[in-house]
Amino acid sequence: MTKLEVRIRYLINDLWIEPGLLGWGHRLDIDGEAIEIRFPDSPEDFTAREWETGLQPTPSAFPVTGVYEEPNWDSRTVAIRLVAISVVFDADLPADRPKNPFEGEYGAMLNLAYERGRTRAESTMQAFLEWLRALSRQPWLGLLADSPRQYGRGGVYYAESGEPIGGLGPTVSRTFTSSRSRIDASRLQLVMNGVESGQEVSPSQALLADAWHLTEGTDRPDGKRAVILAAIACEIRVQEHLRAAANQLNGAMLHLLLSKGSSVHYLFVDLMQAVCGISLDKADPDLWKHVLDLSANRNSLVHEGVPSPKRPMRRGAPDIAQRVFDWLASLEMSVHDKGPELIEPTAQ
Structure with a gap:
């Protein structure tokens, strides 16, 4: 040899x-x-x-x-x-x-x-x-x-x-x-x-990276697709955060609750408040408004093929998603330390 x-x-x-x-x-x-x-x-x-x-x-x-x-x-x-x-x-x-x-x-x-x-x-x-x-x-x-x-x-x-x-x-x-x-x-x-971990990039990070590329990293930007990817990235990221915050005792309950809905209000307000004791609408009202804009435009593009005429985007889609990622990252340590109990969320 x-x-x-x-x-x-x-x-x-x-x-x-x-x-x-x-x-x-x-x-x-x-x-x-x-x-x-x-x-x-x-x-x-x-x-x-x-x-x-x-x-x-x-x-x-x-x-x-x-x-x-x-x-x-x-x-x-x-x-x-x-x-x-x-x-x-x-x-x-x-x-x-x-x-x-x-x-x-x-x-x-x-x-x-x-x-x-x-x-x-x-x-x-x-x-x-x-x-x-x-x-x-x-x-x-x-x-x-x-x-x-x-x-x-x-x-x-x-x-x-x-x-x-x-x-x-x-x-x-x-x-x-x-x-x-x-x-x-x-x-x-x-x-x-x-x-070195051998793990793949998480789906949420992958989608956000692609949304940034479609917005700023190409000679032919695709803003509509970037909106869809950024919105989905936010939904996946908050679910990742919720699963990481839930301990073994309430993990099964969280899985059941996640299967009941995926609206931004349900995820960022109801479940975040129940699992982590904090909700985006109260913690950062300005970011919450941008998340609502992003979600409305994503839904309008998916269902009608055009951006929402009622909620125009006031920031770039990847920028909004990045701020959501940063906010959740800032909570990671406290969530792991507190290990809050899961309570029944409010109805949608």
């Missing part, structure tokens, strides 16, 4: 990070394979080399311009365009490299090893992108489920010496106003927690 390393570079749609994260790397082990995700140290890292003919050079990282200068906030931001993933594993490949490693039995075994590493790298990059899209508030990163885009050919190396064996695989202006959606170290740790 020979220890090999497969290195793959991926294009990413200008991930905004704080400058201190340049050169960041994180290692994880999955099924006996050592995987490392790396950000570039400089614009020259990972980009096409002179011998990579036909591959368009692109800077790996560059300063972001056109962001607001805000008081008491360091707005310096760097955009990452290339990310590298390496996978180290033991493979059934002879230790001696032939003159032409792509021919014969050695070549066949080399291709199998490359495909193994490429598959692991791609699945890791997919999870990394999904969590970034869900948690970054950078809608230009794409739809949550969009596949990674490989940059150039992948390389296979002897892991212990770093000696290259061969390259395999295919060769392959937007204005923003604030840097506050950039990734910082704490948010990046949340992303990696999600990757």
Whole structure:
């Protein structure tokens, strides 16, 4: 057995990070394979080399311009365009490299090893992108489920010496106003927690990320679909919160009550008051009005195909949903600490 390393570079749609994260790397082990995700140290890292003919050079990282200068906030931001993933594993490949490693039995075994590493790298990059899209508030990163885009050919190396064996695989202006959606170290740790847990991004987070993308991250915004996705994201998120807040004794009762209705008043007022001792209409009346706007427009679009003429949207749909998510997140710790009893909610 020979220890090999497969290195793959991926294009990413200008991930905004704080400058201190340049050169960041994180290692994880999955099924006996050592995987490392790396950000570039400089614009020259990972980009096409002179011998990579036909591959368009692109800077790996560059300063972001056109962001607001805000008081008491360091707005310096760097955009990452290339990310590298390496996978180290033991493979059934002879230790001696032939003159032409792509021919014969050695070549066949080399291709199998490359495909193994490429598959692991791609699945890791997919999870990394999904969590970034869900948690970054950078809608230009794409739809949550969009596949990674490989940059150039992948390389296979002897892991212990770093000696290259061969390259395999295919060769392959937007204005923003604030840097506050950039990734910082704490948010990046949340992303990696999600990757390492092996869990998928929750349905509510996935829908909200897609709603942001449809509103701000595409050349052809789809506001109507964003309204529908954002409204559904809110309904799912509050149910997730209620289930997390209910203890084992009242969990069965909550399941029964959730089956009785899903109107925003029932979820955000009746059940939230019953389970958590707080309701959105009393805790944040302004946000509650926006949630009613969002729900009315969602219902009108679903049933009549047009936005509600009676309740025009006063804020963007993803922004309303994000505020709902933030409000529920602010309650998470207190809900777990208090463990309130479940009481019968008021009738709809």
